[in-house]
Amino acid sequence: MTPDVRDRLDRPSRVTPGAAQPTGSPVPEAAWSRALQLISQADEVALACHVSPDGDALGSMLAVGFTLRSMGKRVTASFGDRDFTVPRLLGFLPGQDMLVPPADYPAAPDLMITFDSPSIGRLGVLADSVRRARELIVVDHHPSNDGFGTLGLIDPSSAATAMLAEQLIYRLGGALDRDIATCLYAGLVTDTGSFKYSSTTPAVHQMAARLVATGLRTEEIARELWDRSPFGYLKVLGAALERVRLDDGLVWTYVTRVDRAAYGLPYCELEGIIDIVRRTDEARVAAVLKEDDQGAWQVSTRSKGHVDVAAICAALGGGGHHSAAGFTSHEGVEETMAKFQELLREA
Template identity: 75%
Template sequence: MTPNVRDRADRPSRAAPCHDAIPEISWDRAVRLIGGAEEVALACHVTPDGDALGSMLAVGFVLRSMGKRIVASFGDRHFAVPRLLRFLPGQDMLVPPEEFPPVPGLVITFDASTPERLGLLRDNAARAREVIVVDHHPSNESFGTLGLVDSTAAATAMLAEQLVYRLGGRLDRDIATCLYAGLVTDTGSFRYPSTTPAVHQMAARLVATGLRTDEIARELWDRSPFGYLKVLASALERVRLEDGLVWTYVTRVDRAAYGLPYAELEGIIDIVRRTDEAEVAVVLKEDDHGDWQVSTRSKGAVDVGTVCSVLGGGGHHNAAGYTSHDGVVETMARFRRELAKVRRRSSGAV
């Protein structure tokens, strides 16, 4: 079943959140730009999570039903959909970065707070005539020519759903699967403080299409190769607790011993963050190029989004990240310094 973009009488516009942070004039301009384009290039952030890839594919379904030529991608040097997300429908829309239009007419980005988060597609987007940015990160740098950005939205998927409706589309099982993956990913399966009544209302709309939420949950959280357990054991063996901060790291050598792809490391931070004695959790993950991808979490008292923004990344108050080109020792030293500054400001100290 595909969305019927012509039957606007069936469009559940009242059921969708209004997202007042985005002016109506911006939504209207986005619809006009998309309506006037023959080809639309879609891009999400590198190493995509469920919110980035799910939001992009959901909108891609609607655009394709409108008769648009669709090209969708993300700018990783080793282009591959993370194993945990291979259940998402619509992946026939995806192309590797080298097949992305070099000078696109219209680009829509999803869940990317900065141009750098587009990776290899950054220059393509910079050359585009129009760039619509769909995002919910407070650290968004307002790049592009039109921003559909609402930092109060729990997930970019909430904005993608609104765009689906405004383009005249309706939810079907494929679109809902993509949006639900984004919603549960960025709300921690409805456990994070961002889980509002609007989040549950959206979930109800998506589930009403006939989703198997148990199957989606199993794909996202309840599967891993045996090597993950071995790498996790190494990370937990190294874990350190110091002054309300718990942290550890995973090297390329750790992964290579078990043939474990980098994308399989995402869940380690959720185990480390459980530590009762720590307010902030950090996991350093060495990628295939020798850089350290730093994932951070806070239980609420510390704004790790601010810390990561200073260090070249970004995110949310309770969940953020950045890339470090230094070693473990220097990376953690810089993080501690910036963390101390944020703690002093939050406590009112000079």
Template identity: 75%
Template sequence: MKPDVRKRAGRSFHVERRPAQASPIPDSSWERAVDLIRHADEVALACHVTPDGDALGSMLAVAFTLRRMGKRVVASFGDRHFAVPRLLRFLPGQDMLVPPAEFPAAPDLMIVFDASTFQRLGLLCPNAASAREVVVVDHHPSNEGFGTLGLIDAAAAATAMLAEQLVYRLGGRLDRDIATCLYAGLVTDTGSFRHSSTTPAVHQMAARLVETGLRTDEIARELWDRSPFGYLKVLAAALERVRLEDGIVWTYVTRVDRAAYGLPYAELEGVIDVIRRTDEAEIAVVLKEDDAGDWQVSTRSKGGVDVGRVCAALGGGGHHNAAGHTSHDNVAETMEKFLRELRKGS
């Protein structure tokens, strides 16, 4: 079926026809979001700190759409050391990114992607607090409902699925740049289509994205098949101290480990994917010391335990099988608190 072509403000927008998807987000919320965007001259976009493929990809995909609508677009994330993670530097549209200091102090319209809590905006928290309207686009079950309008679907496998909906509802269409950004979000949050969140709708979306001509092999290589040599040395240190206790496999990585090889914190994402393979463990935990000296705790479950509940109780959040939180305690105290909270659900 050929796409409709609708005239708006003297410009043509192609609207893709596609199967409707069930969603808990009412049409009235989508319509209000679209109305806010259409009446805004400038739209400020943000995603969570230390962005992953879903956060940054979703934000940039919508940024492309807004720019093509003639909007002024500014996009950022609230890290003190503002830098796109190396694994995501292949994503197009990074010319629209600005450091937090250049983000509007009190935006009329701010759209937030893949952030389940206000605190996940980092340095951009004051900007969101001062914004006239804050639209939150997210798929985390632990989302606390901040903002003035929520486009939240906990059943969606990735925020990228909601970003695609927004692209279409704005009258946009997929092209290779937008599809590359959305595909990065889709494959990272589904574990390259291995997680239980991978539904027929996920594969249907992937097909739409691939039809634009993007190279899935090149994206996979950038995301999973590249790492600096120092990562191997740091991984070796983490594996040397790994422990298996009562069905939990866990380890930690310190700032000293990384400093020895000049390895940025963002390069540690894959450590948990190595240890979670352990047959004897239902839960995997990796404690990663960030540049400020805090411990960022990543957790994974094989389905029998809701790590999202545990991390939410500890001030973080996430999903049933993948979640995280921040700890200001030492390694022993962090694990003790995690285990104590874990036992409450048993």
């Protein structure tokens, strides 16, 4: 942990465990107690988050990793993408020295903790390590979580997995320093749409206050997450908007590998397109199909509240939240969207 110093606005850079901690938890106390026992007994802890990690997945994992290292634990962290690359938008997160490629990840961890992943499938090539782990703690907030793991710290009412990660940190006797707070804040603002979504509760703002009290440069975090992109992104966005369609309350488009290759744009740069498409007044639901480097279509969906896109995506092998979910398709664009639209009509 970093020493207690002051930032440029004379705010403390460290918040001690006794300072306005969250109270109460829908997670049973027996589950928290068991998690603390498993962690206290472990010399080494293997951490993992879902493929193509967002701020909540990677931020929550690294925040807990900092705390475990401060306890003297050996920490290994990873995510299961074959092309193991931290998304450029998350390059500012501290603690990335904990990350190892999947090839260097323990094959059969004694204790493994996963973050923000509702199923084994979302852990990609780390799935075999998940299955072989002696003890597996699942930290997650997805309603679609299928109950994998030997112990679940799962709360679908939490706006972000980062909220559960913060509780775990406090329960382990840790404190919020600026590095940990940066990771948690990235998770919180990512999954609440910078506090725009309906999941933004008083508890979310209270947590944000605790994090900001460490002296975060919130404007710098916002710039990294939302206000930067390579020039090629604008070209690819233009191509996606040229082919956008509006069909009976659904607005959707797609981005191919060829689109990206023309400008050397990596797949991870496509995340923000759904947030532009979803603005359409005439649409209740938005979808963006993004072809990954292996040729599969990663489909992101958003709802304005009336339609449960998580249920639709679950029927197609994916999952997520009521108003934000996704799935993977190995069929063509038209075939994929025909199936999605059929389920949407039924919904």
